[in-house]
Amino acid sequence: MEDTLNIVVLVKHVPDAQFDRHLNGEGYTTDRDESILSELDEYALEAALQLAEARGGAKAGNQVIALSMGPSGAVNAIKKALQIGATEGVHLTDDALAGSDAAATSLALAAAIRHLGSDAPVDLVITGMASTDGETSLVPAQLAERLGLPQVTFASSLQVEGGLLTARRDADLSSETVEAPLPAVVSVTDQINEPRYPNFKGIIAAKRKSITTLSLADIGVQPAQVGFPGSWTSILAAEERPPRTAGTIITDEGDAGIKLVDFLAAQKLL
Amino acid sequence: MAKVLVFIDNPGDALKKSSLELLTLGRSLGETAVALNGKLHDDVAAAFAEYGVGTVLLPSAEDLDDFLVAPKAAYVAAAAEQVGAGILLLDNSPEGKEIAARVGIRLSAGVITDVVAVDADGTAHKSVLAGSYNTSCKATTPVSVLTLKANNVTPEPAAAPTSPETVTVEVPAGSTVAAARITAREQKVASGRPDLTDARIVVAGGRGLDGDFTPVEELADALGAAVGASRAATDAGWISHDAQVGQTGKTVSPQLYISAGISGAIQQKAGMQTAKVIVAVNKDAESPVFEIADFGIVGDLFDVLPQATAEIKKRKG
Ligand SMILES: Cc1cc2nc3c(=O)[nH]c(=O)nc-3n(C[C@H](O)[C@H](O)[C@H](O)COP(=O)(O)OP(=O)(O)OC[C@H]3O[C@@H](n4cnc5c(N)ncnc54)[C@H](O)[C@@H]3O)c2cc1C
Ligand SMILES: Nc1ncnc2c1ncn2[C@@H]1O[C@H](COP(=O)(O)O)[C@@H](O)[C@H]1O
Numbered sequence: 248m249e250d251t252l253n254i255v256v257l258v259k260h261v262p263d264a265q266f267d268r269h270l271n272g273e274g275y276t277t278d279r280d281e282s283i284l285s286e287l288d289e290y291a292l293e294a295a296l297q298l299a300e301a302r303g304g305a306k307a308g309n310q311v312i313a314l315s316m317g318p319s320g321a322v323n324a325i326k327k328a329l330q331i332g333a334t335e336g337v338h339l340t341d342d343a344l345a346g347s348d349a350a351a352t353s354l355a356l357a358a359a360i361r362h363l364g365s366d367a368p369v370d371l372v373i374t375g376m377a378s379t380d381g382e383t384s385l386v387p388a389q390l391a392e393r394l395g396l397p398q399v400t401f402a403s404s405l406q407v408e409g410g411l412l413t414a415r416r417d418a419d420l421s422s423e424t425v426e427a428p429l430p431a432v433v434s435v436t437d438q439i440n441e442p443r444y445p446n447f448k449g450i451i452a453a454k455r456k457s458i459t460t461l462s463l464a465d466i467g468v469q470p471a472q473v474g475f476p477g478s479w480t481s482i483l484a485a486e487e488r489p490p491r492t493a494g495t496i497i498t499d500e501g502d503a504g505i506k507l508v509d510f511l512a513a514q515k516l517l
Numbered sequence: 518m519a520k521v522l523v524f525i526d527n528p529g530d531a532l533k534k535s536s537l538e539l540l541t542l543g544r545s546l547g548e549t550a551v552a553l554n555g556k557l558h559d560d561v562a563a564a565f566a567e568y569g570v571g572t573v574l575l576p577s578a579e580d581l582d583d584f585l586v587a588p589k590a591a592y593v594a595a596a597a598e599q600v601g602a603g604i605l606l607l608d609n610s611p612e613g614k615e616i617a618a619r620v621g622i623r624l625s626a627g628v629i630t631d632v633v634a635v636d637a638d639g640t641a642h643k644s645v646l647a648g649s650y651n652t653s654c655k656a657t658t659p660v661s662v663l664t665l666k667a668n669n670v671t672p673e674p675a676a677a678p679t680s681p682e683t684v685t686v687e688v689p690a691g692s693t694v695a696a697a698r699i700t701a702r703e704q705k706v707a708s709g710r711p712d713l714t715d716a717r718i719v720v721a722g723g724r725g726l727d728g729d730f731t732p733v734e735e736l737a738d739a740l741g742a743a744v745g746a747s748r749a750a751t752d753a754g755w756i757s758h759d760a761q762v763g764q765t766g767k768t769v770s771p772q773l774y775i776s777a778g779i780s781g782a783i784q785q786k787a788g789m790q791t792a793k794v795i796v797a798v799n800k801d802a803e804s805p806v807f808e809i810a811d812f813g814i815v816g817d818l819f820d821v822l823p824q825a826t827a828e829i830k831k832r833k834g
Contacts, residue, residue, distance in 0.1 A: 264647065398587060424701040486650065496814075
C-alpha cells in the first residue's frame with residue numbers, strides 16, 4: 248500500500264465562454280454572471296481523484312481539497328468539485344481580493360495553501376493549464392516560486408510513487424519526462440485524462456461535505472497585498488474588437504474549388 | 518535610457534526570427550543586453566552585434582537545461598539585477614511565460630504575457646478573452662517582464678553595429694534544489710512544412726476529414742501553408758497534437774486560414790479568429806464557422822479541396 252496523499256486542487260470560477268464575455272468598470276474585470284467551474288480545472292480535479300483512488304480513496308485517508316479564490320459565486324465551482332468527488336472544499340473570499348492579477352492571486356493562494364498545510368502537510372497542488380478567462384498560465388509557476396516548491400507544468404501524464412512524481416510534457420520539438428520530489432505544484436493539460444461528470448450519488452454525497460470559508464485575516468494576508476493595490480500590473484484601456492461578420496457564402500455546384508482559387512487570387516493570397 | 522534585458526534560450530548556430538523580433542523591440546525601448554543560455558556560436562555573436570546588443574550575459578552553470586524552468590528563472594533574475602534592467606523581454610512560448618512568471622516573483626515585477634506591441638513608455642498591448650478585446654496594460658512596478666508573441670515586430674538590424682562584451686552571471690546557489698529534473702528528452706521529427714504559429718497561410722482540418730488528412734495536406738503544400746487541426750481531429754489521432762489550433766492548442770493569426778470539416782466551436786475560434794482572411798468549407802450550412810468566414814463554401818471537402826489544389830497547381834504552372 249502506498250502512502251496516502253493530501254492533494255489541493257485549484258479550481259477557478261470563470262465566465263462561461265459559451266456566452267459573450269465583457270470587461271467592465273474601472274479595473275476592467277470580467278463580468279461574472281453565467282460563471283462555471285473552469286473546464287480546464289476539471290482535468291486537474293480528475294488527475295487528483297485518480298491519484299487518490301489508486302491509494303484507496305478518502306476511506307484510506309486520501310484528501311482532495313478543492314480550493315477556489317473568488318467572490319461569493321465561486322462557491323458554486325467548489326460545490327461542483329465536491330459533486331465530482333473532491334473530499335472537502337475551501338473558499339478563499341474577501342472583498343479586498345477583487346482585481347487581483349496573477350502576482351496577487353498567487354500570493355493569496357500561496358498563503359491559503361500554507362494555512363491548509365498547518366493542519367496536514369500538503370503533498371501536491373494540482374492546477375489547470377490556464378484559466379479560461381485570464382489565459383495567462385502564470386499562476387501555477389508563480390505559486391511554485393512563492394512556495395519554494397518544484398513546478399511541473401503542462402503535464403500530459405502524471406504518476407506518483409514513493410514521494411516522487413513523474414510526468415510527461417509535450418513540446419513542439421520534443422517530449423520530456425520530468426521528475427520532482429513531493430511536495431510540488433503540477434499543472435495538467437486537457438490531454439491528461441477524460442474528466443468524469445458528477446453522478447447522482449456524487450451529488451447527494453456532496454451535500455454532506457464541508458466547505459470552509461477563509462478570509463484574508465484567516466490566512467495572514469493584508470488587504471494592501473492583494474486586489475488592485477497589491478497587483479503589479481494594471482489594465483489602462485480595453486476595447487471590444489468588432490465581431491467578425493460573415494462574408495460570401497456559396498453552395499458547391501461542382502466548381503466551388505475553382506471559385507475558392509478565384510477568391511484567393513482576388514485577395515492576392517496565391 | 519531604460520536598460521532592456523532579452524532572454525534567449527539555446528539558439529544553436531542561428532537566432533530564430535522570434536529572437537530577432539525581441540532584439541528589435543528591445544532596441545526601440547532602450548539599451549539592450551542579452552541573457553543567453555547555451556553556447557554562444559560565432560554566427561549568433563555576430564547577429565547580436567548586428568542587432569546592437571551592448572552586453573551578452575552567460576550563466577556560470579552549464580546544467581540549466583537539465584531542469585524545468587526554475588534555475589533558468591533564477592539566472593534571468595540575477596542577470597536583470599546585474600545589468601539594472603527595467604524591462605525584460607522573453608518569447609511567448611509556454612516555457613518563456615513560465616520563466617517570466619517566476620522572474621516576476623523574484624524581482625517583484627509585473628508580468629504581461631501575449632504582448633503584441635510595446636510603447637516607448639512601456640505600455641504593452643495584447644488581446645484577451647479569446648481575441649474579443651484589445652487591451653493596453655502596464656506594470657506598476659519599477660521592473661516589467663513582457664513575453665512577446667511572434668510575428669508582431671519586423672526584425673531590423675541596428676543602424677550601427679556594436680561590439681558586445683561578454684560577462685558571466687553567477688547563478689544563485691540552491692536554485693536547482695527545488696526544481697523538477699528532466700530525465701529524458703525525445704526529439705520529434707520535423708514535418709518540413711512551415712511552423713504553424715509563424716505561417717502566413719494555415720489549412721486546418723477537423724472531424725470532417727474522417728481519418729484522412731490527405732486533402733488538407735495537399736492543399737497546404739500547394740499553398741506553401743502549415744497544417745492545423747481541430748481537437749476532434751488530434752484527439753482521434755489522425756494528426757499530431759502539435760497541430761491543434763484553439764484554446765488548448767496554438768493561437769494563430771495568419772493572412773489566410775482555410776478551415777475544412779471543422780464546425781467552429783468556441784474553443785476552436787479562440788485560436789484562429791484573428792486571422793486576416795478566413796475561408797470555410799463545410800457540408801452543413803448551419804455550422805457556426807460560417808458566421809466568421811469571409812468566404813464560405815457549403816460543400817463536401819473531398820470534392821472542393823482536391824479541385825482547388827489542382828487549380829492552384831495549374832495556375833502556378
Ligand atoms: C476544455 C476544452 C478545450 C478545447 N480546446 C479545443 C481546441 O483547442 N481546439 C479545438 O479545435 N477544439 C477544442 N475543443 C473542442 C471543441 O469544443 C469542439 O469539440 C471541436 O473543435 C470540434 O471539432 P470539429 O469541428 O473538427 O468536429 P465537429 O464539431 O464534429 O465538426 C465536424 C464538422 O465537419 C463537417 N463535415 C463532416 N463531413 C464533411 C465533409 N465531407 N465535407 C465538409 N464538411 C464535413 C460537419 O458538418 C461538421 O460541421 C475543446 C473543448 C474543451 C471542452
Ligand atoms: N482565483 C483562483 N482560484 C483558484 N484557482 C485559480 C485561481 N486563479 C488561477 N487558478 C489556478 O491556476 C490555473 C492557471 O490560471 P492562470 O494562471 O490564471 O491562467 C487555473 O487553471 C487554476 O487551477
